[in-house]
Amino acid sequence: MHDKLIQKLEILSDAAKYDASCASGTAGKRKAGKTDKTGIGSLTGGTGICHSFTPDGRCVSLLKILMTNYCIYDCHYCINRVSSSVQRARFTVKETVDLTLNFYKRNYIEGLFLSSGIVGSPDITMESMVRIAKSLRIDHGFKGYIHLKTIPNASPELQAEAGLYADRLSINVEMPTQPSLNKYAPEKDLGAIHNSMNTLKDKIAEHKVDKTHSGKRPPRFAPGGQSTQMIIGADDSSDKIILGTSVKLYSQQKLRRVYYSAFSPIPDASEVLPLKPAPLIREHRLYQADWLLRFYGFNLDEILHNDMLDMDHDPKLAWALRNRHVFPIDLNKADKLLLLRIPGLGARTVQKILAIRRYTKLSWMDLTKMRLPLQKLKPFITVSDYSPAIHLLDSNNFELQFKQPKQFELFGA
Amino acid sequence: MKTITITSVPGYNEWRIAARECLAQSIPPENIIWQSSESIQNDLFGDTEEVTPAPIEQMKHSIPKSVLMLFKYALCHQDISRFALCYRVLWRVIFQNKNLIQLKTDEDIMQLMTLAKAVKRDAYKMSAFLRFREVALDEQEHFIAWYEPEHFSLEIKLDFFQTRFKNMRWSILTPYRAAHWDTEKLVLEDNPDPSVCPDDDRIEKYWLTYYTNIFNPARIKKNAMLSSMPKKYWKNMPETALIDDMIKQSDARARKMIIDGNKR
Ligand code: SF4
Numbered sequence: 179m180h181d182k183l184i185q186k187l188e189i190l191s192d193a194a195k196y197d198a199s200c201a202s203g204t205a206g207k208r209k210a211g212k213t214d215k216t217g218i219g220s221l222t223g224g225t226g227i228c229h230s231f232t233p234d235g236r237c238v239s240l241l242k243i244l245m246t247n248y249c250i251y252d253c254h255y256c257i258n259r260v261s262s263s264v265q266r267a268r269f270t271v272k273e274t275v276d277l278t279l280n281f282y283k284r285n286y287i288e289g290l291f292l293s294s295g296i297v298g299s300p301d302i303t304m305e306s307m308v309r310i311a312k313s314l315r316i317d318h319g320f321k322g323y324i325h326l327k328t329i330p331n332a333s334p335e336l337q338a339e340a341g342l343y344a345d346r347l348s349i350n351v352e353m354p355t356q357p358s359l360n361k362y363a364p365e366k367d368l369g370a371i372h373n374s375m376n377t378l379k380d381k382i383a384e385h386k387v388d389k390t391h392s393g394k395r396p397p398r399f400a401p402g403g404q405s406t407q408m409i410i411g412a413d414d415s416s417d418k419i420i421l422g423t424s425v426k427l428y429s430q431q432k433l434r435r436v437y438y439s440a441f442s443p444i445p446d447a448s449e450v451l452p453l454k455p456a457p458l459i460r461e462h463r464l465y466q467a468d469w470l471l472r473f474y475g476f477n478l479d480e481i482l483h484n485d486m487l488d489m490d491h492d493p494k495l496a497w498a499l500r501n502r503h504v505f506p507i508d509l510n511k512a513d514k515l516l517l518l519r520i521p522g523l524g525a526r527t528v529q530k531i532l533a534i535r536r537y538t539k540l541s542w543m544d545l546t547k548m549r550l551p552l553q554k555l556k557p558f559i560t561v562s563d564y565s566p567a568i569h570l571l572d573s574n575n576f577e578l579q580f581k582q583p584k585q586f587e588l589f590g591a
Numbered sequence: 592m593k594t595i596t597i598t599s600v601p602g603y604n605e606w607r608i609a610a611r612e613c614l615a616q617s618i619p620p621e622n623i624i625w626q627s628s629e630s631i632q633n634d635l636f637g638d639t640e641e642v643t644p645a646p647i648e649q650m651k652h653s654i655p656k657s658v659l660m661l662f663k664y665a666l667c668h669q670d671i672s673r674f675a676l677c678y679r680v681l682w683r684v685i686f687q688n689k690n691l692i693q694l695k696t697d698e699d700i701m702q703l704m705t706l707a708k709a710v711k712r713d714a715y716k717m718s719a720f721l722r723f724r725e726v727a728l729d730e731q732e733h734f735i736a737w738y739e740p741e742h743f744s745l746e747i748k749l750d751f752f753q754t755r756f757k758n759m760r761w762s763i764l765t766p767y768r769a770a771h772w773d774t775e776k777l778v779l780e781d782n783p784d785p786s787v788c789p790d791d792d793r794i795e796k797y798w799l800t801y802y803t804n805i806f807n808p809a810r811i812k813k814n815a816m817l818s819s820m821p822k823k824y825w826k827n828m829p830e831t832a833l834i835d836d837m838i839k840q841s842d843a844r845a846r847k848m849i850i851d852g853n854k855r
Contacts, residue, residue: 183797184796184800187797187800187801187804188800188804191800191801191804191805194805195804195805195806195807196807209754209755209757210754210757214757214758215758215774216758217757217758218755218756218757218758218759219755220751220754220755222751227715227718227719228719228819229719229720230719230720230802230820230828230830231815231816231819231820232802232805232806232816232837233806233811233812233816233834233837233841234807234808234811234812234816235812235813235819236807237819238805241801242805243801277797280794280797281794281797281798281801283723283725283759284723284724284734284792284795284798285718285721285722285723285736285756286722286798442807442809442810443809455809458810530695533693533695534694534695534696536693537690537694538694538696543696544696547696547701548695548696
């Protein structure tokens with residue numbers, strides 16, 4: 179390794195940072211066998227370890243790089259598009275493999291997140307990426323995490339091979355609608371992206387069965403599933419359209435995770451793009467809404483009562499404020515789904531409450547001991563020795579007391 | 592009144608044996624004083640070659656596994672009150688309420704959880720923030736790390752490091768104990784000498800390059816970073832030396848992106 183490599187690394191990690199999907203997802207457990215004399219790494223189950231944090235507050239878990247930032251496509255929001263004047267570089271297969279292993283051995287990372295611009299053709303690019311993953315797995319017995327961002331329009335065979343070595347595969351949809359794609363990423367086609375996702379979905383399902391009828395375990399295939407990313411605020415799609423797209427991706431393509439990335443200006447930007455970054459608070463609210471849709475039993479209509487999410491309140495509180503008749507809710511009696519609707523109660527706390535309830539009745543004192551956000555909870559709950567004063571929920575000032583200071587803008591811009 | 596002196600750290604095994612004896616003699620928690628001596632001795636879970644008395648879980652009292660797990664973590668805490676606390680909980684689980692652990696608002700359980708949680712977090716941070724540096728020992732790759740955990744977290748994470756870096760030779764040094772792994776055997780050494788740790792590593796410059804370049808200067812969130820990676824951990828992590836400069840220059844870098852954007 180010499181200094182040319184430093185230069186490549188600068189260019190190709192810088193180019194990768196605009197991708198939001200940084201965390202390693204859950205892909206089960208994995209480790210070297212007791213008698214294995216070679217090989218390195220493990221998956222500990224759960225999400226990967228955050229080995230460091232950068233001053234933007236993000237977790238560093240993976241070596242997140244582009245194989246190359248050369249690209250024959252011209253997506254406007256992308257710093258690597260063919261018409262951009264950015265400096266270009268390309269890692270060889272061996273360089274990428276060595277860098278990953280060397281970082282891993284020093285306990286810097288959980289694994290590799292590899293994406294790439296398109297060199298030559300989608301298939302040529304995808305083939306090199308697959309070779310990197312294959313070399314790590316087969317030549318080096320690498321048991322850490324591998325996430326490959328598959329190349330749109332690459333052949334189904336290559337995508338299928340990628341799934342044999344990667345823990346997670348992803349294709350970015352980038353924009354929630356085809357018209358927006360036409361405008362910002364003219365070579366990309368939502369239909370083709372969905373097709374790829376569907377192929378992978380079927381493969382993943384096929385390999386999930388415990389044993390085939392011949393009694394053999396099928397090989398692992400992208401056990402961490404698929405994810406994707408949408409850029410927020412570059413086009414004029416509303417939150418309703420964005421979340422609607424997400425709901426479809428979760429239900430039809432069975433994606434594990436949709437990431438939202440507030441558009442932020444890139445160097446040497448194209449003319450069709452807005453000049454200003456999209457507010458981070460919008461990205462944050464979308465993540466909150468996404469969470470409610472997936473884990474809290476909310477549906478889209480409940481979360482959105484017009485086209486945009488409420489920026490002043492988190493979506494759960496906003497729902498509660500619109501549905502005051504549901505409250506107060508008795509923590510000692512309500513079922514799980516109802517408990518999950520109480521602003522200030524997370525899924526874990528709800529689990530705790532359900533466990534405690536089996537042995538004892540919850541009192542106000544118990545809530546203080548559990549260090550719950552009582553100020554927020556107060557108007558919405560009843561326990562054995564407490565119920566809110568009737569006027570708490572009715573008062574006109576009620577909404578005001580939940581207004582949050584606009585921290586996000588302060589720290590974000 | 593009975594006084595029990597634990598002479599090792601974390602003291603898990605000693606506590607286990609003592610607790611078992613006290614139970615056999617039906618000594619209630621309020622009649623025992625637990626203290627610990629200064630000396631440090633090897634006391635690894637399950638690392639007991641001599642014949643040891645049956646562990647608690649095999650005694651006629653059956654203790655739920657979840658409780659034993661909590662003890663394991665809590666007993667790696669620095670807090671000297673951990674021995675008395677665990678015995679008290681043990682006593683209460685056996686004689687008062689076998690579901691005690693479910694009473695998340697019970698004072699003892701809350702304290703036990705607090706200790707266990709602190710150790711869990713400390714141990715997690717150790718698996719995250721520990722950094723190996725490479726040296727050549729007997730012409731073979733050997734990796735050495737110096738790490739200062741807040742509690743006795745080395746004991747908790749040995750499994751993790753042995754599994755993940757099974758085919759690597761490595762040494763992890765902490766102020767109270769070192770663990771050396773040669774791909775097959777683990778050797779522990781008390782009060783190791785930190786001067787054997789190298790000050791540099793041939794790959795570190797690439798890591799620093801990577802760290803500087805993946806961060807987005809348009810989005811400084813220093814507090815979010817600090818809450819996940821408090822300063823007390825910084826001294827073991829080479830990349831943290833860059834942070835101040837990265838923040839100082841971020842404004843200029845972010846503005847440059849916008850200006851570049853405006854030039855079109
Ligand atoms: S295909 Fe990917 S790398 Fe190429 S311009 Fe589009 S987004 Fe950028």
